[in-house]
Amino acid sequence: MSKRSHRPVAFGAAAFALALAISPLAAPPALATPTPMHQVARPQHEVTPALTPTALLATKPKPPRDPARADVLVNKKYPLIPRKYVPRLTEVPGTGIRLQPQAAKSYKKLVAAARRDGVDIRLTSGYRSYAVQKGLLEKYTRAYGPAYAQRIAAKPGTSEHQTGLAIDVGNRNRACALQACFATTKVGNWMAKNAPRHGFILRYPKGMESVTGYAYEPWHFRYVGTAQAKAMAGSRSKTLEHFYGVAPAPRPNAAKPSAPKSGTLKNTKKTTANLNLRRGPSTGTTILKTVPRGSTVRLTGKKSGSWVQATHRGTTGWMSSRYLR
Ligand SMILES: [Zn+2]
Numbered sequence: 613m614s615k616r617s618h619r620p621v622a623f624g625a626a627a628f629a630l631a632l633a634i635s636p637l638a639a640p641p642a643l644a645t646p647t648p649m650h651q652v653a654r655p656q657h658e659v660t661p662a663l664t665p666t667a668l669l670a671t672k673p674k675p676p677r678d679p680a681r682a683d684v685l686v687n688k689k690y691p692l693i694p695r696k697y698v699p700r701l702t703e704v705p706g707t708g709i710r711l712q713p714q715a716a717k718s719y720k721k722l723v724a725a726a727r728r729d730g731v732d733i734r735l736t737s738g739y740r741s742y743a744v745q746k747g748l749l750e751k752y753t754r755a756y757g758p759a760y761a762q763r764i765a766a767k768p769g770t771s772e773h774q775t776g777l778a779i780d781v782g783n784r785n786r787a788c789a790l791q792a793c794f795a796t797t798k799v800g801n802w803m804a805k806n807a808p809r810h811g812f813i814l815r816y817p818k819g820m821e822s823v824t825g826y827a828y829e830p831w832h833f834r835y836v837g838t839a840q841a842k843a844m845a846g847s848r849s850k851t852l853e854h855f856y857g858v859a860p861a862p863r864p865n866a867a868k869p870s871a872p873k874s875g876t877l878k879n880t881k882k883t884t885a886n887l888n889l890r891r892g893p894s895t896g897t898t899i900l901k902t903v904p905r906g907s908t909v910r911l912t913g914k915k916s917g918s919w920v921q922a923t924h925r926g927t928t929g930w931m932s933s934r935y936l937r
Pocket of ligand 1: 737773778779780831832833
């Protein structure tokens with residue numbers, strides 16, 4: 613883990629604004645061009661051997677399924693057993709957020725260690741029940757459609773947050789909250805370097821979407837225990853999936869270009885200029901890409917002033933409606 617964490621973090625177009633998390637739909641659906649994902653995403657038979665040294669295969673432990681265990685594997689392919697599992701929980705003092713007791717204890721130590729380094733960590737999410745996760749996915753599905761929603765939020769019964777072992781963290785000033793650029797913030801940096809020492813691993817590393825099933829989330833950490841975190845670092849496993857030598861989680865539909873559905877044709881427009889597709893409905897937001905003049909874009913139906921939300925070749929963002937016909 614530490615190897616990766618020292619690497620400078622590139623972001624930009626791929627700065628996904630959205631979380632698995634908690635946050636209200638404040639951020640526009642920064643369906644940034646998933647360039648890093650596409651570059652790294654290869655068929656499974658190429659990915660697995662490259663990241664799983666053959667020597668380790670013999671000793672590969674089987675993925676534990678008991679969600680009371682800190683080393684449990686939970687992903688889209690390995691749901692919780694039972695699906696409506698409720699862990700033993702304790703509140704992280706002063707946060708209103710609950711975690712499994714051992715995770716809460718380690719988190720408190722982690723926070724204290726960060727504070728000694730002058731870093732103030734804010735806990736933004738921990739345990740989420742089956743019902744809460746269900747509501748979250750429904751909310752995202754309504755806002756962004758099922759394919760994109762499933763890239764950023766787990767189906768109920770498959771979320772690590774339901775184990776009470778996963779945390780989302782942020783900066784006190786909320787800098788880059790739930791965005792890829794969080795990795796470059798004080799807390800993001802500190803966590804990447806130090807979280808494994810306290811038994812927390814970065815669960816959805818950059819470029820691992822085809823393996824974990826999720827876009828890069830530098831704010832989401834998973835308690836696995838210090839021994840396991842150390843073992844993972846030692847085996848150079850970038851993800852729990854690699855560590856357990858299991859097949860990657862299914863690749864989300866959103867990564868594939870989808871054919872326009874019938875009835876969407878009336879929602880297509882042509883650009884009358886080279887037009888910037890931005891993260892949000894203002895010129896102050898990041899440019900996700902520049903759409904060439906004469907391109908066809910599909911409108912999602914969302915509007916903000918003279919801005920409309922549109923999709924161009926799999927990238928969704930906001931553009932000025934003045935240059936659309
Ligand atoms: Zn999370």
